[in-house]
Amino acid sequence: MTNQIAEQHSALAGKLGAIAANVTDWDGPTPVAEWRARDVLIHLMTWLPGLLNKVGVELTTVEVEGDDVLAAWWKHTDNVQRLVEDDDQLARTVDVGQGDQTLAQVLEQLYLSDLFMHRWDLAKASGQDPEWEPEVVAGMVEGMTPIAHVLGESGEFGNPVVLDESHPAEDRLVALIGRDPEWAPVVA
Structure with a gap:
């Protein structure tokens, strides 16, 4: 049986990572006035672990070491990919404030859509096409x-x-x- 959440995450995180690999100014402005380019990835690397840890799903928050935002992004992506490849974890029932849902539903509705939408922010900030x-x-x-x-x-x-x-x-x-x-x- 194919795990669609794992496939979707891998594809979306990879596409965002490909854009991130071409960012030359991590302090450059973004379409979100209070964010710099680095903040797009930092946002994604912090809110998901924070949310999941509150409901008993362990996901380590990856810290950016020095100025290596891209390395931190790939560590975070690996952590999330391990989580989404675990069918037992995906089947867990959690309540993140929207009533009982499976972890798969939460990730699909909140995180995967965020990966998709923030691709535009980072692409525009770095002069790329979000594709x-x-x-x-x-x-x-x-x-x-x-x-x-x-x-x-x-x-x-x-x-x-x-x-x-x-x-x-x-x-x-x-x-x-x-x-x-x-x-x-x-x-x-």
């Missing part, structure tokens, strides 16, 4: 548009903006997560 899969973008736009007000109230996103269908799906998703689709780093 978002159009079908995933379309599905996220469809699922998130009706709950835009909830996204805004959650505090987990910027101020969501619902763009109409005359805009490309990628721009619509970016606006839904509170980003400016036209954002680009200021060139000095």
Whole structure:
């Protein structure tokens, strides 16, 4: 039996890692005003272990040593991959504030989607193409548009903006997560 969560994680983390491997300025600005490029990965490396450890699922928080954000990212990715390859762990029931769910459901809904969305942040911060899969973008736009007000109230996103269908799906998703689709780093 194929473990889809493990496959999805490997693919998403790998795509984000490929973008991270081409970042030349870890202190460069990002579409999230208070973040630098390094903060995109640090966010992903800290919130998931924090959340899971609170519900009894052990996942080590990887610290960045010196300026080697990329090495820390790969350690974190390896830790998460080991977790998602454990079918018994994925079947565990946890409550992260949304009622009882399997760990697989929590990871798919929260973490895998975060890996996907933050690929745009890091790519834009470093002058790269996020190479978002159009079908995933379309599905996220469809699922998130009706709950835009909830996204805004959650505090987990910027101020969501619902763009109409005359805009490309990628721009619509970016606006839904509170980003400016036209954002680009200021060139000095």
